[in-house]
Amino acid sequence: MLGVTPVAAAGLLSAGATAHANTPADTAGDTLAARIAEITGRPEFTGAHWGMRFQLAGADPVYSMNPTQQFVAGSAFKVFVAGSAFAALGADRRFLTTVHRTGPVDRGVLKGDLVLVAGGDLMLGPRIQPDGSLALPVPDHTYGNASEPVPGDPLRQLRQLARQVARRGVRHVEGRVLVDASLFRQGTAAIANGGITIPVSPMMINDNIIDVVVTPAGQLGAPGGLRISPDIAFLTVVNETTTVARPTRRLTFTEVSTAPDGSRTVRLTGDVGLGGMSVVAPYYLPDPVRFAEVAFSLALREAGVDVAEAPRTSGGRGWAQVAEYSSPPLTEQVKGMLKVSSNPHTAYWPYLVGAIAGRDPETPKATGERYQREIFEKAGVDPDEPVDEKYTADFFVQFLTYMARQRYFTTYRDAMPIMGRDGSIAHVLPDSPAAGRVFAKTGTASQGQVLNKALAGYVVLPDGRLVVFAQFMNKPVGSLAEAMSLQGVIETAQGEIAAAVYDSLTR
Helix, strand or coil, rough: CCCCCCCCCCCCCCCCEEEEEEECHHHHHHHHHHHHHHCCCCCCHHCCCEEEEECCCCCEEEEEECCCCCEEEEHHHHHHHHHHHHHHHHHCCEEEEEECCCCCCCCEECCCCCEEECCCCCCCCCCECCCECCCCCCCCCHHHHCCCCCCCCCCCHHHHHHHHHCCCCEECCCCCEECCCCCCCCCEEECCCCEEEEEEEECCCHEEEEHHHHHHHHCCCCCCEEEEEEECCCEEEEEEEEEEECCCCCCCEEEECCCCCCCCCEEEEEEEEECCCCCEEEEECCHHHHHHHHHHHHHHCCCCEEEECCCCCCCCCCEEEEEEECCCCCCHHHHHHCCCCCHHHHHHHHHHHHHHCCCCCCCCHHHHHHHHHHHHHHHCCCCCCCEEEEEHHHHHHHHHHHHCCCCHHHHHHHHCCCCEHHHHHHCCCCCCCCCCEEEEEEEEEEEECEEEEEEEEEECCCCEEEECCCCCCEEEEEEEEHHHHHHHHHHHHHHHHHHHHHHHHCC
C-alpha cells in the first residue's frame, strides 16, 4: 500500500460522467461497453468511481470513460520513471562495480587500501540467479509482508569480486577496505512504507536491507524465532516480538545503539500469528557504505585475503583496478521497480539519471527530475498537469503511446508485469486468452477513507496491433482491513476489463 496525499472521493467523477466505446463494428462496441458496465457495476464496487481509456496505437479510442478526470495513480507512475531511465541512459546501459588498490603489491602484501567503487548497480544481491535469470518474488521483501527473503546469496557479487582480488595475488591488505560512493551525493527518500525514510546511496546491496525473518512460536505469548540475512555480525536484534492469535502490531525496529565499527543494535517489536507464515521485517540500512565495507571485508577473508583495517598511505603510486563486476543491462535493472514495484528502486532512478546522464554528482535528483520533464514534453504531455499525484487516463495513454514509438519499446514493455504470467499481476486471470498479452503496471494507494487502484500499459493483439491503456478506480472504504481485502478483487476486475477489450478486438 503506497501512502499518498489524502484524496477526496467527491469531485473526482461527475454524476453525469459517461463512457464511450468505439470498435470496427457497432455491435462489438455495444458488447464491450455492456461487458465493462457489468464489471464496474458489481455490488462490491458500489460507490466506486472509474476512469479509463483504451486506444489502438495511432487510432481512435476503443473505449473511454472519464479520460480527462484525474485519479491517484499510485505506483503506476513508475512507467514514467522507467521511461526517463530508458531515454536518458539507454536500454543497454550496464553499471560497473569495481575494486581498486591504492598502493603496490609486494609478495602478496598490498601496501595501501582496497577501494570498492559503487557504480549505481541496484541488483547487487540475490536477485541475479546463478543462471542469469532474475528472482522477483511477489510480495517483494521491501514491503514487510513477504514470508521469505529473495532466494539466493545476498553477498554473491561481493564474493565474486573478492575472488578476483585474490587471483590478482593479493593475500594481505595492510590498509583498509573502503567504499567510494562519489558517483553522487547521498540523499534521502520517503518510501511510503510505514513512514520509513531511507538513504539513497550509490552503494546498494540486497536493496540496502537486512532481512529479519520472524517465525511464529508454537505457543501464544512466546517471542517469534529470528533469522537474519545476510548475517554478518553487523546487526544485533533485541527480540521483543510476540506470537498472538490475531496480529495487530506491525513489526517495527527501534534503534538502540551504534558501535564504533558502525554495527547496530536494534529492538524489534510487533506481532506474528500463531500457526501462520513467517514474516520478513526489512531493516533498512542507515549507512549503506559502512555495511558494504564490512560485507566486502568478510568476502575478502573468505577468499583468503587478510585485512589489517589500519590506516595506510599509498606511497604515491596511484590507483589500479584489480576487480570488476558488470551488471545486467538497464532492461533488467528496471524490473525491480516495475515487476515487483520496489519503492527503494524507484527512489534511486532519478539520482542515477541525474548523476550519469546529467553528470551531476551534487544535485542528481533535481537533474534527474529535469530529464523527466523533458521526456514528458517530448511525449506531448504537460509536465505540470498532474496535481497531488493525480493523473488522467489521457495523460498516461499519450505518454505510453510515445514510448511505443521508441526503438527500445519492446524491452520497456516486457519489463512491466505480465498478466497471468509474472510480477504483480501474475495471479490475475492466468487462464484467460489475454493472459501473457497484457503488459501493465499496477498502482495502489490508500489513505484516509479512499482506496485507489490503477493499471496502465499495453495489450498486444494476436495480429500484432497494440492497444495502449490506462484505467483507474477509487472507492470509499471503512477501514484498512476492508481496503486490503478489496485489492485482489479490484485487480481481477481491472484484468477482466483489459481482457474484454482484447476479446472485442480479436473476434
